[in-house]
Amino acid sequence: MGVKTLRVAGFWAVLLLMTSCGTAPKGRATSTTPTPQKSEQTTWDVDLSRSELGSILEFLASDLLEGRAPGTRGSRVAEEYIKSLFKLWQIPSAVPGDYLQPFDLNGFSARDLELDVGGVTLHFSKDAMGAVLSGEPNPAVEAEAVFVGFGITTPLWNWDDFKDVDVKDKIIITRLNDPGLFLPDVFEEKVLTYFGRWTYHVEEAIRRGARGILIIHTDETAGYTWNVVDNSWSGEKVRLDEQVNNNLKLRAWVKEKSLERALAARGIDLDELYEASLRRDFRPVELGFKIRAKSTLTSRRFQTNNVVAMIPGQSEKQIVLSSHIDHLGIGKNKEGDNIFNGAIDNGSALASMMLVAKHLKEKQKDLYYTYVFLACNAEEGGLLGSKYYVSQADKSKIIANINFESTPVWEKAGSLMGVGARFSTFEDLLRKVAARQGLEYSEFSLSDQGLFYRSDQFPFAAADIPAVWVSAGEDDASGQRKYTAFWSGDYHTVDDEYDPSWELEAMEQTIRATLGLLQLIDEGRLEPSWKDNLTFPITQK
Ligand SMILES: [Zn+2]
Structure with a gap:
């Protein structure tokens, strides 16, 4: 965990003994000794x-x-x-380039997404938002669908949704947020943790070599409405090289109701999947169908800068x-x-x-x-x-x-x-x-x-x-x-x-x-x- 010892304990003991903290003259007594002043x-x-x-x-x-x-x-x-x-x-300047530290970004502007979930067509913006991220104009992916519960693995609360299941080259369907939203005594209960954010779910999908991710949106688990998802994908999305040079191509959000409809057409009950996902012994569920996605987007690569100085x-x-x-x-x-x-x-x-x-x-x-x-x-x-x-x-x-x-x-x-x-x-x-x-x-x-x-x-x-x-x-x-x-x-x-x-x-x-x-x-x-x-x-x- 990288938890360091509390090096300042002695100093704090000194401070706690001091009661007055009134105003004082400006400036400070200088000293060359390395001990706290x-x-x-x-x-x-x-x-x-x-x-x-x-x-x-x-x-x-x-x-x-x-x-x-x-x-x-x-x-x-x-x-x-x-x-x-x-x-x-x-x-x-703190960097060689006269204050400017350049870095490359990959920008993607999604204009359409054709999404087929087990034979049911979901529509761009209305049901699903996202893209197949690629430099091509009409990139497409197709892969088996796997429901991964919350898609979280962490020793912090001894929680592992993936167990020994390999999701490489699969398109994973994941809940947003973390089990603490629904269960007492795990994670930070209602407080959104790092593991509850959509960025974690995407990073975990990348680590596991998945081909795509569908994040299920509800107002409750996201903390914001579908409009926010819709708006945020209507402009350009930017990513660092390390975030796109990997196997994860489809990155999309799906409305809970729309997914529920698509699953029901295959005789799958989303509520039952949800119930299973609240158990520690949950294992990813192969859904027995494929997801196909095709994007229409424009992409560009460009440079921007941090500005860095130092005293x-x-x-x-x-x-x-x-x-x-x-x-x-x-x-x-x-x-x-x-x-x-x-x-x-x-x-x-x-x-x-x-x-x-x-x-x-x-x-x-x-x-x-x-x-x-x-x-x-x-x-x-x-x-x-x-x-x-x-x-x-x-x-x-x-x-x-x-x-x-x-x-x-x-x-x-x-x-x-x-x-x-x-x-x-x-x-x-x-x-x-x-x-x-x-x-x-x-x-x-x-x-x-x-x-x-x-x-x-x-x-x-x-x-x-x-x-x-x-x-x-x-x-x-x-x-x-x-x-x-x-x-x-x-x-x-x-x-x-x-x-x-x-x-x-x-x-x-x-x-x-x-x-x-x-x-x-x-x-x-x-x-x-x-x-x-x-x-x-x-x-x-
Ligand atoms: Zn800000």
């Missing part, structure tokens, strides 16, 4: 003007950047802008701060405003990271660790830029990742949150920072939706690097919950637009909290470590 009275406080907070965000969210989809002109402008800010603040400290050990540049681009079939500006997702977050960089640069002479700033690309396509970065990095040097995602832009929050902090000593550190800054520490109420696995901290975590998404909380001083409302409102719509009336106080809190966290780690020479409660596998060392 008791400098908790100092603070890396900074002046942040409102125009400074708003300017980067406003530019990133402007219509001229056309929604910053990877491989577009708007994306290139955003990359150059970020690079220019690093240069302006004299923060050097070197005394040590070569690195803390990587990350935040994604990209958003959803321009909606093709929409009338009126069709630009997905992504002001909050992820303009405010990227602006927050950039301002942390700017102000950390002012402390460079005091820094122990080296700080890398990763403005990554193609997050919306499945965390692709951060995945690529992690795959190329010297991971032995990276001790932690701090990510910024959709940073709140409204009034002051009463709390600080760390998505995924509970898995590591980051939670203890953030509680300490919150207390110092007069804030509560809280869990994000939407964490149940698997948010830790859904932004750029996750590729770091999966590579055994303690990681966290830091943010001001959702409890606005006025008692409103604008941030919570954002996630079920403007999130991933064309209405995620810059509003000059935003207070930007929560963004300021996020920046201050991050600087406070970095100060605590840097002065203490701490290395965040995992706790023994990980609910995801370490897949890359």
Whole structure:
């Protein structure tokens, strides 16, 4: 599991004995000894003007950047802008290519899918969504169908749906989510785990050499409606080479009702399959018929870039701060405003990271660790830029990742949150920072939706690097919950637009909290470590 020992226990004992955390003069006592410092009275406080907070965000969210989809002109402008800010603040490049780390993407735009499930035709968009991923214009596959239950194998909850059954070259039909949604005492009950996400199901199908996967959609198991599936496949899907150079060709979703109808025509009862799938002794079921699929799609290969800078400290050990540049681009079939500006997702977050960089640069002479700033690309396509970065990095040097995602832009929050902090000593550190800054520490109420696995901290975590998404909380001083409302409102719509009336106080809190966290780690020479409660596998060392 890669669970490390709690190296900071002694330090925490010292901190717990100290009761006062009042305000203190700026700056810190310098020391050359490698032992933790008791400098908790100092603070890396900074002046942040409102125009400074708003300017980067406003530019990133402007219509001229056309929604910053990877491989577009708007994306290139955003990359150059970020690079220019690093240069302006004299923060050097961390990669050979003058701040730009290029990587290849494979883009697929599906226009039709002919799907035959045991002799019953299912229709594109109405019954099923997806594609046979290939560089050809009309790729087709045909293979035996196997129902694999939830399609999950993990020692964490001693759950194995596949047993010794070989599904190589088969098309697997899988339930979404995990058994915890239906059963007590397995997985994290109603909390969506890593194993419940569709991305895991696809990765497991690839590992097992399957020819295709049909993911059964229900509102309950997906946590979103069929419309979301339909919309997300109506634009271009992007993938890294490693994700498409394998045996898995058909990748599609099917509506539960449509699948039920197709199975019934063969005398198979979907409810009975579901019932069996809730048992630990479940084994994959050969359905005795073939699935045939033929796609109409266009594909292209193109390059995009991460933008990477660093502030070197005394040590070569690195803390990587990350935040994604990209958003959803321009909606093709929409009338009126069709630009997905992504002001909050992820303009405010990227602006927050950039301002942390700017102000950390002012402390460079005091820094122990080296700080890398990763403005990554193609997050919306499945965390692709951060995945690529992690795959190329010297991971032995990276001790932690701090990510910024959709940073709140409204009034002051009463709390600080760390998505995924509970898995590591980051939670203890953030509680300490919150207390110092007069804030509560809280869990994000939407964490149940698997948010830790859904932004750029996750590729770091999966590579055994303690990681966290830091943010001001959702409890606005006025008692409103604008941030919570954002996630079920403007999130991933064309209405995620810059509003000059935003207070930007929560963004300021996020920046201050991050600087406070970095100060605590840097002065203490701490290395965040995992706790023994990980609910995801370490897949890359
Ligand atoms: Zn985002």
